[in-house]
Amino acid sequence: MRIALVGLGRTGKIVAEYLFQQGVLCMVLCKPNSTSANKDIGEILNLKNTGIMIETSDHLERKLFQYKPDILIDFSCTSFLPDHIHIIEKCGVNIVTAITNYDSAELEKIKNVALKGTIGIVVAPNITYGVNVLMMMTEIAAELMNDYDFTIYEEHHKHKKDSPSGTAKKIAAKIQDSLPLNEEIPTHAVRAGGIVGKHKVMISGEFDSVELSHQSYSRKVFAEGAYKVSLFLMGKTGFYEMSDVFEYEREQRKQIVAIRKLIEDINILNLA
Numbered sequence: 001m002r003i004a005l006v007g008l009g010r011t012g013k014i015v016a017e018y019l020f021q022q023g024v025l026c027m028v029l030c031k032p033n034s035t036s037a038n039k040d041i042g043e044i045l046n047l048k049n050t051g052i053m054i055e056t057s058d059h060l061e062r063k064l065f066q067y068k069p070d071i072l073i074d075f076s077c078t079s080f081l082p083d084h085i086h087i088i089e090k091c092g093v094n095i096v097t098a099i100t101n102y103d104s105a106e107l108e109k110i111k112n113v114a115l116k117g118t119i120g121i122v123v124a125p126n127i128t129y130g131v132n133v134l135m136m137m138t139e140i141a142a143e144l145m146n147d148y149d150f151t152i153y154e155e156h157h158k159h160k161k162d163s164p165s166g167t168a169k170k171i172a173a174k175i176q177d178s179l180p181l182n183e184e185i186p187t188h189a190v191r192a193g194g195i196v197g198k199h200k201v202m203i204s205g206e207f208d209s210v211e212l213s214h215q216s217y218s219r220k221v222f223a224e225g226a227y228k229v230s231l232f233l234m235g236k237t238g239f240y241e242m243s244d245v246f247e248y249e250r251e252q253r254k255q256i257v258a259i260r261k262l263i264e265d266i267n268i269l270n271l272a
Contacts, residue, residue: 001234002026004069004093006057007076008036008044010159011098011219015075017045018223024230025052027067031076032056060084064091071096071230075222082106085113094120094233096226098127100166114239122233122240125166127225131199132242134214138171138201141210142178148205150175155190155198163189167199175201196221 004027005016019025020041030036034056042050055063057080064072064087072088074081074097081088081097088095102110107123114121126132142150152175154168164187172185200213216222232245 001071001230002067002069003230004029004064004067004072006030006072006074006080008034008054009075010157011222012075013045014219015073015223015226016041017047018220018227019073020045020047020050020052022227024227027063027069028052028054029057029060029063029076030054032058057084061087061091064088064093069093071233073097073226073230074099075226078102078106082109085110089113089116089119092119094236096122096124096127096229096233098124098222098226100125101162111239114237117237120233120236120238120240122229122242122245124225124229124242124245125170126197127229127242128197128214128216128221129225129228130216130221131167131197131214132246134199134201134212135167135171135174136243136246137212139174139178141201141203141212142175145203145205145210146179148203148210150179150185151202151204152185152187153190153198153200153202154187155192155195157194157196158191160191163191165189165197165199167197171199171201 001024003019003024005012005019005025006029008016008030016025016028028041036044036054037056039054040049041052041054042048044054071094074095078099078101110121110123152168152171154165156165168187172187175185176182196219197216200211203210229245232248
């Protein structure tokens with residue numbers, strides 16, 4: 001697997017280092033006016049020279065054909081993918097985008113390209129596995145406790161631009177889908193210090209309450225998630241979200257359990 005990475009912000013740098021350690025990073029792109037352009041990625045990551053030069057997104061088609069990545073992971077900004085998606089599609093490169101604040105028109109454009117069936121795209125506003133488990137648990141709770149009051153609390157570092165976060169909005173949407181009146185879910189956001197990310201759902205009833213929460217301790221959790229999602233997307237076409245990745249892994253685990261059970265049954269028969 002060969003991966004191209006777009007975006008070298010706080011999280012992008014961690015992702016770049018993780019992908020390099022996995023031996024899959026083949027290309028790194030930055031903004032046309034970035035001071036990182038034409039430097040070895042090792043210089044940015046305080047590593048020895050890696051031989052992977054940071055290049056601008058100019059002349060993207062030529063660069064994609066030159067480096068031939070299987071997957072492009074986007075940790076840059078909302079404008080990159082909508083502006084370049086047709087070039088990426090033309091080059092046959094699958095896409096994992098971890099951008100949190102696309103508007104509805106941008107998402108529709110991305111989805112329409114994916115549904116053409118020429119490439120595969122995973123849209124994952126929060127690509128950490130743990131927070132997606134939180135979403136699934138919240139969805140179950142909303143179905144079973146729809147007469148309770150739901151409140152979302154989220155905390156991020158002071159440089160995060162969107163408030164509330166894209167993840168908090170998605171959690172709220174999942175809760176709303178299960179409530180009888182589709183009511184507004186109160187969401188409280190904190191932007192302070194270097195908090196990596198924390199989301200909590202408080203579910204309050206008349207006589208008891210439940211709290212579901214997830215906290216990221218390191219940005220490596222985003223890198224690990226992006227790598228796992230890339231493995232899922234290899235060779236696929238169409239539009240996917242993290243729920244599809246989870247469903248695929250669940251089916252894979254079921255198959256493994258079934259094969260182990262079959263082997264055990266065969267061994268028992270052989271011993272009989």
